[in-house]
Amino acid sequence: MSLNKIFGIFSVGLSLAMCVNNARAEQGEGTVRDPLTGKYIDHVYRDWQEGVVLNPETGDYTVTYKGSQGFFAEVIFVPATKIDSTLKSKFKDSRDSNGIRYSYKVKNGVGSKQNIDQLITLVSNVTPGSLEAPQRWEAHAIPQPPSQGPNLILSWTYFGGEYLSGLAPGKSLAGLSLESSDLPGIALVKISGAAPTTEWLGHYPVGVVGDQMEEIEKNNHIPRFAAVPKIPVGQPFDPALTLTGLQKHVNQDLVSMKLVDPVFASQLDRGLQAAIDAAKINNTKALKDHLKDLRHVLKREHGDVDKEDDEDDDGDGDKVKKPGLIDKLAARVLDFDIKYVEKRISGKN
Structure with a gap:
């Protein structure tokens, strides 16, 4: 979709x-x-x-x-919603660690009436000291209140000093990045325009x-989907636990976000469960076969799903998308995660 x-x-x-x-x-x-x-x-x-x-x-x-x-x-x-924003996300193995490197690029459309001054989302893990932000922007990752869950609130906020300033219409901003030990999943990123504070x-x-105002303020942003740290990777590595986290993400998050067809999600669920069962009994050959089958299913939907640098179609900014059983970014995330498990059980970094 x-x-x-x-x-x-x-x-x-x-x-x-x-x-x-x-x-x-x-x-x-x-x-x-x-x-x-x-x-x-x-x-x-x-x-x-x-x-x-x-x-x-x-x-x-x-x-x-x-x-x-x-x-x-x-x-x-x-409202802070007078913007037409696009957001692209990339993720790849880090060259400096065993973690994953995430980077983002946001664009403010030429028809926007406001500058963009904040992006905010929830993530499962951020490597300490890895957050990066462009000049005049600040990045933070702080724990949610305990009553709301174990995630981190990740944000990039403009701190240029000028009133109602930020990323101007027609401009793009890169340099938003972080590292994490957790694998990517899909999350909603709230992008806000620079709006005056209500007196x-x-x-x-x-x-x-x-x-009425609480409902309006709850939706006072433009939502965009992106790949973020979402699937925990335990230490020591346990393929069954990692795949269980991925299975939960497909069945609960991707289906509710309408990024995957429910029938196709059921097919993925069966494949993931078979892989989990094989991992639990240390049947490495069967596990590898099930993972290979899952990647083949994803590749049938998107032929270039395994490309690590898909500049033309790695975010929601593209104006034309091929309809299918699973969104392209979601498919890339799943393929990356499955490939990661393949490498770990094969003893590769």
Whole structure:
């Protein structure tokens, strides 16, 4: 399935969002932000109706709510989604270690209305000291709160100093990279445009308006898929455990992301399970045969799936994609992971 089609669904769904509270109008006093000057006008007496309304011309939201003191406020929320971004990801064996080297290139489309100032995702592991970022960007990998899971929050954020600056429309940015001992899987990367911080008057909206804003802010990014550290590789290496992690990624993540046809996923699941069973009883020959069969199945869908440097089709930025049973990037990730297991059981670095 085309990544662009999936992202289009996300973008259209967000851009067409319009949340209106059906509460009746109420007379009162409040403060209004002038959409042209950005200045606030106090002591405005009128009929107020709480709600969140999308302006289809600007893409901004007008948020009207009542404060705890009985006064009303009307503010403008500018979303960070006025960008048309593409993201390419590469992954290969590291020359300096036994890990995997990941690198990314992001492009801000010429039609974007904002600069790009942040990319953020979840990963399973980052080798300490391996994070790299271009000039005027900072990279961080910090643990999630324990209640949310064991992953790391990986981010690249622009810190150039200029207000609302970042990667300009029509420009590309490389040099986003890291190393990890874990194998690649597919994850959603949240890409955000440089948007002004909303000045909530009095307090953040509560009730229905607050619920509407929380939903909007939860989706306040453009989603793109990329290859990231996802499949743990234990020490010492256990092919059965590694393949079990890959099997779980296919059945749970790739299927839910709609990057693989469910029937095709079942075929991959059977092949992976056969390989896992062979690994558990140390039947190396059968394990190698099952891994070879899996790679052959992937290659039938994408003939160049085993290319390590697929510059023309290694991300979601391509405008035309061949429809198939599995997305190209997802297939490349699976092939790489299976090939890694092949090399490890053969005693190769």
